[in-house]
Amino acid sequence: MNNAKSDIEPLIMVRQLTSEYGDQVILDKVSFDVHKGEILVILGGSGCGKTTLLRHMVGLNKTHKGSIHIEGHDICNGDDSIYQAALKKIGILFQNGALLGSMTVSENVALPIIENARLSKQALKRLVRMKLTMVGLGEYGHYLPSELSGGMRKRAALARALALNPEILFLDEPSAGLDPITSAEIDDLILMINRNIGTTMVIVTHELASIFALAKRVIMLDKSVKGIIADGEPHHLKQHSDNPLVRQFFNRESRNQAI
Amino acid sequence: MATAASVPVCTITIEQPDEASTRLSLSGRLESGNAARVIEDVLSRLATHPPLRLDVNLERIHYFDDYGSLVLQEIRHFVESRKAAFQLINVPEHVESILSLVDFHHQDYLPTNSKKKPISIFVRMGEAVIIQLDTFKYMTSFLGSVSICLVHGVLHPRSIRWGDTIVYMQKTGVDAVPIVALISFLLGLIMAFVSSMQLEQFGAGIYVASLVALSMVSEFGPIITAIIVAGRSGSAYAAEIGTMQISEEIDALFTMGFQPTLFLAIPRLIAAVIVVPVLTLFSDVFAILGGLVVSSTMLDLTVGTYITQTLEALTLFELMWGLMKSAVFAVLIALVGCLRGFQVRGGASEVGNAATSAVVSSIFLIILFDSIFAVIRSYW
Ligand SMILES: Nc1ncnc2c1ncn2[C@@H]1O[C@H](COP(=O)(O)OP(=O)(O)O)[C@@H](O)[C@H]1O
Numbered sequence: 001m002n003n004a005k006s007d008i009e010p011l012i013m014v015r016q017l018t019s020e021y022g023d024q025v026i027l028d029k030v031s032f033d034v035h036k037g038e039i040l041v042i043l044g045g046s047g048c049g050k051t052t053l054l055r056h057m058v059g060l061n062k063t064h065k066g067s068i069h070i071e072g073h074d075i076c077n078g079d080d081s082i083y084q085a086a087l088k089k090i091g092i093l094f095q096n097g098a099l100l101g102s103m104t105v106s107e108n109v110a111l112p113i114i115e116n117a118r119l120s121k122q123a124l125k126r127l128v129r130m131k132l133t134m135v136g137l138g139e140y141g142h143y144l145p146s147e148l149s150g151g152m153r154k155r156a157a158l159a160r161a162l163a164l165n166p167e168i169l170f171l172d173e174p175s176a177g178l179d180p181i182t183s184a185e186i187d188d189l190i191l192m193i194n195r196n197i198g199t200t201m202v203i204v205t206h207e208l209a210s211i212f213a214l215a216k217r218v219i220m221l222d223k224s225v226k227g228i229i230a231d232g233e234p235h236h237l238k239q240h241s242d243n244p245l246v247r248q249f250f251n252r253e254s255r256n257q258a259i
Numbered sequence: 260m261a262t263a264a265s266v267p268v269c270t271i272t273i274e275q276p277d278e279a280s281t282r283l284s285l286s287g288r289l290e291s292g293n294a295a296r297v298i299e300d301v302l303s304r305l306a307t308h309p310p311l312r313l314d315v316n317l318e319r320i321h322y323f324d325d326y327g328s329l330v331l332q333e334i335r336h337f338v339e340s341r342k343a344a345f346q347l348i349n350v351p352e353h354v355e356s357i358l359s360l361v362d363f364h365h366q367d368y369l370p371t372n373s374k375k376k377p378i379s380i381f382v383r384m385g386e387a388v389i390i391q392l393d394t395f396k397y398m399t400s401f402l403g404s405v406s407i408c409l410v411h412g413v414l415h416p417r418s419i420r421w422g423d424t425i426v427y428m429q430k431t432g433v434d435a436v437p438i439v440a441l442i443s444f445l446l447g448l449i450m451a452f453v454s455s456m457q458l459e460q461f462g463a464g465i466y467v468a469s470l471v472a473l474s475m476v477s478e479f480g481p482i483i484t485a486i487i488v489a490g491r492s493g494s495a496y497a498a499e500i501g502t503m504q505i506s507e508e509i510d511a512l513f514t515m516g517f518q519p520t521l522f523l524a525i526p527r528l529i530a531a532v533i534v535v536p537v538l539t540l541f542s543d544v545f546a547i548l549g550g551l552v553v554s555s556t557m558l559d560l561t562v563g564t565y566i567t568q569t570l571e572a573l574t575l576f577e578l579m580w581g582l583m584k585s586a587v588f589a590v591l592i593a594l595v596g597c598l599r600g601f602q603v604r605g606g607a608s609e610v611g612n613a614a615t616s617a618v619v620s621s622i623f624l625i626i627l628f629d630s631i632f633a634v635i636r637s638y639w
């Protein structure tokens with residue numbers, strides 16, 4: 001299926017991934033690819049395992065049932081050095097931001113940069129300020145995360161995820177809980193970064209507006225099959241999907257049967 | 260992947276078409292992988308020939324990210340701080356879009372505003388006093404709220420969370436029995452050992468029993484138990500409540516109509532006041548047992564004489580005095596632990612500080628109150 005699409009190897013290759021918490025199976029034999037430079041949106045109802053899938057893709061949840069290759073290296077079954085090397089290529093925006101509460105916003109953003117780039121103090125300050133300007137928080141560097149609003153915390157966390165200009169950025173609900181304007185601004189920022197820096201994005205989101213603005217391709221998960229029920233272009237799926245659940249999602253209709 | 264070679268290449272050329280101006284051409288990739296090196300390179304080369312006017316030609320840049328704009332900023336700052344002119348020429352569109360994203364043209368992000376003015380010593384002293392006053396105010400209001408809740412609890416006993424109280428009694432009391440017993444036993448052992456060496460010389464070995472019993476029951480029993488409880492449970496109270504504070508759980512309780520003090524502090528307080536005296540009793544008994552072991556093995560005392568002597572030395576008053584003290588210590592530990600927890604603001608490290616501070620303050624207060632008790636007794 002992926003051979004037809006392009007001759008180059010996909011950036012991320014998920015094969016037969018099975019995920020379980022205890023004996024509760026969340027995902028059952030899920031396979032898909034993420035190609036270089038694309039924005040892939042993962043969507044689905046609450047509790048269908050989107051965050052779980054994302055955690056597997058960044059290696060926080062581990063399993064040997066199935067494989068995940070990033071640039072051809074298997075992070076599920078390979079040894080730790082492979083995983084460490086893969087970590088250098090990815091940035092993650094957690095669902096709750098996960099900023100370190102005892103550090104200011106600037107220090108949070110500076111943290112990965114200090115670890116990985118040899119910059120002078122002054123250059124570091126400039127870079128951090130620049131990253132914060134990108135997400136619209138230029139003036140808030142000296143604030144503690146607890147002194148920010150929820151949306152600002154999200155944006156600060158996005159700045160930290162972008163700190164090293166990772167090749168792949170995983171975003172877990174980047175615009176959940178934000179007002180439509182801020183949310184649209186974050187979408188613009190994501191598109192901008194994708195277009196200019198070439199970052200591959202894997203985004204979990206529910207926001208229909210964001211999905212249509214961002215995604216060339218979406219993957220929809222569902223509890224009933226514990227896996228993917230649709231894979232394709234959102235406008236196309238909205239009109240022509242043969243699965244009523246998918247059409248309902250895109251058209252914002254309620255479903256009448258129980259979950 | 261072919262383009263993203265492991266070492267991204269950026270070629271730097273510097274020409275001087277005429278005396279007045281210098282032209283710096285950057286070409287290739289300017290990105291996170293090589294920004295630090297390019298900055299170092301360019302600045303060291305510009306330092307040897309300081310330009311009067313610098314034109315930076317970006318025509319042949321084919322990959323550029325925000326680290327690239329950092330490079331340009333560093334160069335601009337270097338040039339402009341030497342009173343020379345800086346200008347970008349032939350800026351490709353993709354570079355321009357990054358530059359506008361980070362607001363390159365309007366800001367120099369000079370880190371000057373972050374430089375703090377030295378604060379005068381009076382301002383700092385004033386601040387310290389204000390902080391202390393604030394803490395004091397908070398403490399007073401906390402004590403007030405505890406008192407109100409206690410009165411409320413006496414009038415409406417059902418409003419107290421007895422289920423939680425029993426859980427804390429187990430955590431604070433039952434779970435601490437082994438460590439309190441062990442430490443007290445060893446303490447009794449040591450005391451008997453040291454005092455027997457002195458008293459033996461006068462043939463007064465029998466008084467080892469009185470010494471161990473009296474000093475444990477009226478002094479060391481309450482203190483050692485209180486210190487152990489402060490370390491085990493006072494810190495836990497502070498950490499638990501502090502974590503709830505930073506994750507807005509306490510705010511949630513408040514909005515649901517619960518009084519956080521009644522909900523969180525009172526059960527811990529009641530639990531501590533009940534179990535700490537009991538633990539102290541354990542401590543006394545085990546210390547006397549430790550003394551008994553030393554006396555009956557090293558001295559020629561029989562178990563019977565040791566126990567008789569112990570009972571003779573002790574009075575009910577001594578015992579009650581010790582238990583009363585330990586109840587006061589329990590109040591101190593629970594109040595300080597909860598207070599420090601409620602005072603937490605900010606993040607995870609604040610929780611750690613609260614736990615540390617809870618232990619340190621309670622131990623200090625325990626010793627302080629013990630001295631006060633000693634003074635009271637001597638003027639009795
Ligand atoms: N750490 C965990 N332990 C057990 N079950 C979990 C854990 N995390 C998530 N789950 C369960 O896995 C399912 C999927 O969760 P999640 O991936 O967070 O859903 P979402 O799609 O909303 O992000 C849910 O039913 C949830 O209860």
Ligand SMILES: [Mg+2]
Pocket residue numbers: 050051052095
């Ligand atoms: Mg989720």
